[in-house]
Amino acid sequence: SISSLKSVLSASGRVAFVPTMGNLHDGHLSLMRTARAHGDVVVSSIFVNRLQFGPNEDFDRYPRTFQDDCAKLESANVDHLFAPAETELYPQPQNFFIQPSPKYDAILEGACRPGHFTGVATVVAKLFNIVRPGAALFGKKDYQQLMILRNMVLELNMPIRVLGCGTIREPDGLALSSRNAYLDAEQRAEAPRLYAVLCEIVQRIGAGETCFE
Numbered sequence: 001s002i003s004s005l006k007s008v009l010s011a012s013g014r015v016a017f018v019p020t021m022g023n024l025h026d027g028h029l030s031l032m033r034t035a036r037a038h039g040d041v042v043v044s045s046i047f048v049n050r051l052q053f054g055p056n057e058d059f060d061r062y063p064r065t066f067q068d069d070c071a072k073l074e075s076a077n078v079d080h081l082f083a084p085a086e087t088e089l090y091p092q093p094q095n096f097f098i099q100p101s102p103k104y105d106a107i108l109e110g111a112c113r114p115g116h117f118t119g120v121a122t123v124v125a126k127l128f129n130i131v132r133p134g135a136a137l138f139g140k141k142d143y144q145q146l147m148i149l150r151n152m153v154l155e156l157n158m159p160i161r162v163l164g165c166g167t168i169r170e171p172d173g174l175a176l177s178s179r180n181a182y183l184d185a186e187q188r189a190e191a192p193r194l195y196a197v198l199c200e201i202v203q204r205i206g207a208g209e210t211c212f213e
């Protein structure tokens with residue numbers, strides 16, 4: 001619970017924090033391992049945050065694997081897990097929100113998912129207020145999320161270092177993601193092309209190419 005987490009953290013030094021929605025994979029675990037170097041204790045949270053899912057999105061079917069996750073957190077030496085019930089984190093309907101400016105929110109993923117980044121920023125601000133970390137770690141896989149949270153912390157004067165960690169990939173280049181479980185065999189075979197094309201573009205830009213028609 002919030003109060004038992006606060007009391008256990010009150011005497012434990014600098015906290016490095018890895019917020020997640022569970023269904024942990026090696027990408028998350030690499031964040032936990034990196035966190036070790038940035039605090040005296042590593043705290044992770046598991047909370048599938050309804051506020052960041054649109055009405056027709058996958059909140060209900062989002063993979064929930066709590067027992068497996070706990071075993072992985074133990075093997076990654078995470079000191080404390082915060083996994084609040086929805087009624088504890090949102091005891092009343094949320095009336096106050098952290099809303100990123102359209103400069104950050106109206107582009108890329110934000111353009112297709114109205115309200116998503118407001119939901120992310122709001123829950124992360126709540127978690128930061130509860131956990132009070134000195135550092136918080138997020139994957140570069142969700143780069144727009146990382147930029148938004150970095151700017152939230154800067155502009156709201158939160159005394160937290162937001163650290164971005166490299167994307168962990170399958171051997172064929174596909175970024176690890178809980179939502180990869182939604183891909184059928186054909187889509188799974190197609191998906192690594194995304195990274196392959198991005199790498200090719202990087203190479204061609206490096207070689208001086210400027211036109212990609």
Ligand code: PAF
Pocket residue numbers: 019020021047049052120123124142145
């Ligand atoms: O990246 C995620 O898993 C989520 O967006 C986060 C940061 C845990 C907020 O719910």
